Amino acid sequence: MIEIRNLSKHYGPTRAVDDVSLVVEEGTITALVGTSGSGKSTLLRLVNRLIEPTSGQVAINGTDTRQVPTADLRRRIGYVIQNHGLFPHWTVARNVATVPRLLGWPKAKTEARVAELLSLLSLDPDTIGPRFPHQLSGGQAQRVGVARALAARPELLLMDEPFGALDPVLRGKAQADLRQIQAALGTTVILVTHDMSEAIGLGHRIAVMRAGRLEQHGTPAEILSAPATDFVRDLVGEGERAFRYLALSSVADLTEPGEAPGPPIAPDRTAAQALNAMIWTGAEALPVAGGGRITRHAVLAAGHP
Numbered sequence: 083m084i085e086i087r088n089l090s091k092h093y094g095p096t097r098a099v100d101d102v103s104l105v106v107e108e109g110t111i112t113a114l115v116g117t118s119g120s121g122k123s124t125l126l127r128l129v130n131r132l133i134e135p136t137s138g139q140v141a142i143n144g145t146d147t148r149q150v151p152t153a154d155l156r157r158r159i160g161y162v163i164q165n166h167g168l169f170p171h172w173t174v175a176r177n178v179a180t181v182p183r184l185l186g187w188p189k190a191k192t193e194a195r196v197a198e199l200l201s202l203l204s205l206d207p208d209t210i211g212p213r214f215p216h217q218l219s220g221g222q223a224q225r226v227g228v229a230r231a232l233a234a235r236p237e238l239l240l241m242d243e244p245f246g247a248l249d250p251v252l253r254g255k256a257q258a259d260l261r262q263i264q265a266a267l268g269t270t271v272i273l274v275t276h277d278m279s280e281a282i283g284l285g286h287r288i289a290v291m292r293a294g295r296l297e298q299h300g301t302p303a304e305i306l307s308a309p310a311t312d313f314v315r316d317l318v319g320e321g322e323r324a325f326r327y328l329a330l331s332s333v334a335d336l337t338e339p340g341e342a343p344g345p346p347i348a349p350d351r352t353a354a355q356a357l358n359a360m361i362w363t364g365a366e367a368l369p370v371a372g373g374g375r376i377t378r379h380a381v382l383a384a385g386h387p
C-alpha cells in the first residue's frame with residue numbers, strides 16, 4: 083500500500099503539488115489525470131524521490147520513503163517515462179537487466195528474467211534482445227521500457243504518460259498489455275495520463291488533479307456518475323459520459339442466452355464497442371463468441387448508473 087500524506091512541492095510561488103493525500107491499495111492501478119501543469123509528474127517524482135517534497139510524507143508498505151536510501155528506493159520502484167529512457171549504447175537485454183545487475187543477481191538468473199519479461203511483452207528474446215534501442219520501433223522501445231521497469235519485481239510501478247508517443251493502434255495494444263501484465267503480476271501501479279479514456283480503461287481508481295490539488299479520487303464509475311466539481315465534470319466530458327460509462331462493462335457482463343445473426347463479438351470487448359458495432363450494422367443483437375448474445379436493450383440499460 084502506498085500512503086501519500088499531506089504532500090506538497092512548492093517552486094517559489096508555484097504550488098506544483100499542494101497538500102495531496104492519497105492511498106493506493108496494493109495490486110491496483112491508480113490513474114492520475116488532470117490538465118497540463120496540474121502537478122501529475124511532480125507528484126510521481128515525489129513518490130520515488132527524484133525530487134524532495136517541501137512538506138509531507140510518502141510511505142510504501144508502512145515504511146517512510148525518507149528512511150530508505152534513494153538508490154534502494156529506485157530499485158524497489160519501477161519508473162517508465164514517455165520516451166522510454168533506454169540507454170542508447172546498451173542492447174535491449176542489457177537495458178532490461180539494469181536493476182538485476184545492480185542488485186548483483188547471478189548471471190543465469192538475470193538472463194532468465196530478461197528472457198521471461200521480453201516474452202511476456204511479446205518481444206522475442208533471441209531477435210530483439212541483442213538489438214540496440216535505435217533498431218526498435220517506437221512500440222517495441224516502449225515495451226522494453228516497461229520490461230526494464232518490471233525486471234526486479236518492483237513493489238510499485240510509476241508510469242508517466244507511458245503511451246503518449248504511440249499511435250492509436252499501438253496505444254490500444256500497449257494498454258491491453260499493461261492490463262494483462264498487471265493482473266498477472268499483481269503490481270501496484272500509478273499511471274499519469276491526460277487522457278480520461280485511458281484513465282477509465284486502465285484505472286481501478288482515478289485521482290483527478292487540478293492546480294496541484296487532488297480534486298477527486300474514486301473508482302471510474304464514481305468519477306463518471308458523480309463528478310465532485312465542475313472541473314471533473316468537464317474533464318469527464320459530458321457529451322461522452324454515457325459511452326465512457328459503457329466502456330466500464332464488458333460484453334461478457336451483458337451476455338444472455340440466445341442467438342443472433344451476423345459475425346460474433348469477443349466477450350472481452352466493452353459494451354461501448356458492442357453498441358458501436360450494432361449501430362454500424364443496424365443489428366438489434368450480436369452473437370457472442372463462445373455462446374449467447376448481447377442485445378441493444380441490455381447495452382442501453384448499462385449506459386447509466
Ligand SMILES: Nc1ncnc2c1ncn2[C@@H]1O[C@H](COP(=O)(O)OP(=O)(O)OP(=O)(O)O)[C@@H](O)[C@H]1O
Nearest residue numbers: 093096098116117118119120121122123124125276
Ligand atoms: N523544476 C521546476 N521549477 C519550477 N516550476 C516547476 C518545476 N517543475 C514543475 N514546475 C511547475 O509545477 C507545475 C506542475 O508541473 P508538472 O510537470 O507536475 O505538471 P503535469 O500535470 O505533469 O503537466 P503535463 O501534463 O504538462 O506534463 C507547473 O506549473 C510547472 O511549471
